[in-house]
Amino acid sequence: MTELPNSTDRKMGLVIDLDTCVGCHACVISCKGWNTENYGAPLSDQNAYGADPSGTFLNRVHSYEVQPPEGHAQLVHFPKSCLHCEDAPCVTVCPTGASYKRVEDGIVLVNESNCIGCGLCAWSCPYGARELDLAEGVMKKCTLCVDRIYNENLPEVDRVPSCVRTCPAGARHFGDLGDPDSDVSKLVAERGGMDLMPEMGTKPVNKYLPPRPKDQIDDQIDILAPLLAPVAEEPKGFLGWLDKALDKLPGHSEGGSN
Amino acid sequence: MHPAPSVIIFTTLSGLGFGLLTFLGLGKPEVTGWVAFVFYAIAFGFAVGGLLASTFHLGRPERAWRAFSQWKTSWLSREGICAVAALVVMGLFAFGAVFLDTHWWALGWIGAALSLATVFTTSMIYTQLKTIPRWNMSLTPVMFLSFSLAGGSLLAGAEALAPWLLAIAGAVQLAYWAKGDQAFATSGTDMGTATGLGDRGTVRAFEPPHTGSNYLLREFVHVVGRKHAQKLRVIAFALGFALPLICLILPVEGLMLKHLLAGIAVLLHIAGVATSRWLFFAQAEHVVGLYYGKR
Ligand code: SF4
Ligand code: SF4
Ligand code: SF4
Numbered sequence: 001m002t003e004l005p006n007s008t009d010r011k012m013g014l015v016i017d018l019d020t021c022v023g024c025h026a027c028v029i030s031c032k033g034w035n036t037e038n039y040g041a042p043l044s045d046q047n048a049y050g051a052d053p054s055g056t057f058l059n060r061v062h063s064y065e066v067q068p069p070e071g072h073a074q075l076v077h078f079p080k081s082c083l084h085c086e087d088a089p090c091v092t093v094c095p096t097g098a099s100y101k102r103v104e105d106g107i108v109l110v111n112e113s114n115c116i117g118c119g120l121c122a123w124s125c126p127y128g129a130r131e132l133d134l135a136e137g138v139m140k141k142c143t144l145c146v147d148r149i150y151n152e153n154l155p156e157v158d159r160v161p162s163c164v165r166t167c168p169a170g171a172r173h174f175g176d177l178g179d180p181d182s183d184v185s186k187l188v189a190e191r192g193g194m195d196l197m198p199e200m201g202t203k204p205v206n207k208y209l210p211p212r213p214k215d216q217i218d219d220q221i222d223i224l225a226p227l228l229a230p231v232a233e234e235p236k237g238f239l240g241w242l243d244k245a246l247d248k249l250p251g252h253s254e255g256g257s258n
Numbered sequence: 259m260h261p262a263p264s265v266i267i268f269t270t271l272s273g274l275g276f277g278l279l280t281f282l283g284l285g286k287p288e289v290t291g292w293v294a295f296v297f298y299a300i301a302f303g304f305a306v307g308g309l310l311a312s313t314f315h316l317g318r319p320e321r322a323w324r325a326f327s328q329w330k331t332s333w334l335s336r337e338g339i340c341a342v343a344a345l346v347v348m349g350l351f352a353f354g355a356v357f358l359d360t361h362w363w364a365l366g367w368i369g370a371a372l373s374l375a376t377v378f379t380t381s382m383i384y385t386q387l388k389t390i391p392r393w394n395m396s397l398t399p400v401m402f403l404s405f406s407l408a409g410g411s412l413l414a415g416a417e418a419l420a421p422w423l424l425a426i427a428g429a430v431q432l433a434y435w436a437k438g439d440q441a442f443a444t445s446g447t448d449m450g451t452a453t454g455l456g457d458r459g460t461v462r463a464f465e466p467p468h469t470g471s472n473y474l475l476r477e478f479v480h481v482v483g484r485k486h487a488q489k490l491r492v493i494a495f496a497l498g499f500a501l502p503l504i505c506l507i508l509p510v511e512g513l514m515l516k517h518l519l520a521g522i523a524v525l526l527h528i529a530g531v532a533t534s535r536w537l538f539f540a541q542a543e544h545v546v547g548l549y550y551g552k553r
Contacts, residue, residue, distance in 0.1 A: 060467035068459035095325035095335035117317020128546035131473040137317025
């Protein structure tokens with residue numbers, strides 16, 4: 001049913017660290033791999049080896065440049081997948097009941113055998129988290145790897161979403177954001193985790209940890225000044241006199257003034 | 259938004275068809291027999307034709323019947339139910355008028371109300387979407403309803419009402435464009451809120467996730483053709499409202515000429531509304547475009 005639950009027992013979701021993500025796209029590939037081989041219709045590609053390839057992805061990594069009013073620009077890699085919103089508009093707009101939010105863990109899923117592929121849920125999602133699969137004609141979205149996280153056939157270490165398991169930088173964290181004592185909730189509190197487009201009123205479960213401020217290069221020089229500063233200085237005193245005197249001598253002298 | 263022909267045809271034709279059904283249900287004109295048959299054939303043709311066209315954009319049209327189930331939350335579901343109810347009720351009313359020479363007025367009024375409700379629910383499918391500020395305005399349902407009534411009165415040959423309804427629809431169209439042009443800027447959503455990085459500086463899309471295109475860009479970031487928007491607006495306004503209005507109020511002698519002008523007015527209006535609907539979709543900017551540095 002497309003009525004949203006008033007509350008869910010748990011709020012399973014991801015915390016994505018924009019400070020740590022290196023933009024390697026490994027999570028994109030592992031997501032596509034796992035979700036093509038497992039739950040639901042495969043994520044198809046169109047014209048994969050042609051001039052204009054495209055395909056269905058549940059997780060995509062953007063890169064942004066942030067230019068502060070002063071100082072250097074910062075590059076931020078920005079993975080984006082379904083945020084499993086508490087007030088998910090994609091669920092309530094669905095005419096067939098194919099889209100739903102689970103009471104037990106808050107995961108937003110699509111029942112693919114009921115989906116008519118009308119696309120309205122994708123229209124209603126501010127984050128571009130839903131993509132209509134062109135081969136299958138049904139809506140695809142992140143399942144939070146619902147077929148991994150409870151899967152007792154997998155070793156315990158693998159019972160997390162594929163992207164989290166894969167990330168080489170440790171930029172993706174998985175857990176219950178409804179429990180204030182969980183590791184992910186603590187991380188969000190500590191680092192000031194934020195919502196994307198809060199003005200849309202979707203109340204995303206997934207949180208993003210903002211990049212830490214960049215170190216100031218000028219300040220750093222000061223810390224090492226006693227060791228490094230003399231290197232670039234003009235020689236003074238006796239050495240200065242010697243330098244100039246040697247310069248005056250006829251013959252070829254290499255390099256600059258010191 | 260991608261201006262898919264199926265949704266443009268659907269909203270244009272079904273708007274006209276349900277508009278005409280509204281007038282027929284109210285007894286304007288009060289027709290029976292063969293004349294009624296022609297009127298109802300046109301109305302049902304447009305309404306049903308439009309609904310059928312709308313199923314062409316489904317990924318799985320064979321499951322369309324499932325769309326009637328979620329009326330509690332989904333405007334699309336409500337629209338489906340209203341449309342079927344309107345068609346059934348008006349079908350019975352039409353049966354009485356065409357074959358039995360009788361008007362079951364209670365049915366007619368209910369049918370008229372359901373027809374308008376169908377147009378309203380259609381408009382709410384678009385209006386409800388916060389992700390598309392240009393649609394997320396109270397003027398959107400006003401526009402759909404005023405167009406439908408204007409077109410319906412034209413088709414119904416309601417000589418006294420049609421010029422007024424056309425003028426109102428034209429005014430609503432202008433207001434919708436004026437307000438819609440501000441909608442995205444006043445929505446408060448920009449690349450800063452989309453990425454959450456806005457308070458640190460100016461955010462610029464540096465690299466898209468993939469070199470190729472994708473479903474999101476094809477469906478939501480339709481920028482081609484927007485450059486002709488102003489010209490198309492003039493065309494839509496002239497064809498849809500100004501010229502049909504002139505056709506109706508021209509002081510001409512003779513029934514033949516009058517009917518001819520009314521026919522021309524209908525054709526112009528349909529072309530104008532279709533153009534306006536093309537713009538409705540093509541000019542609608544989805545906030546997801548911001549993630550790609552686009553609108
Ligand atoms: S991110 Fe989009 S698809 Fe996921 S729950 Fe929120 S609105 Fe729905
Ligand atoms: S595409 Fe499928 S899941 Fe999405 S709104 Fe339509 S029927 Fe529901
Ligand atoms: S795998 Fe980790 S580091 Fe690589 S793009 Fe994904 S989140 Fe970023």
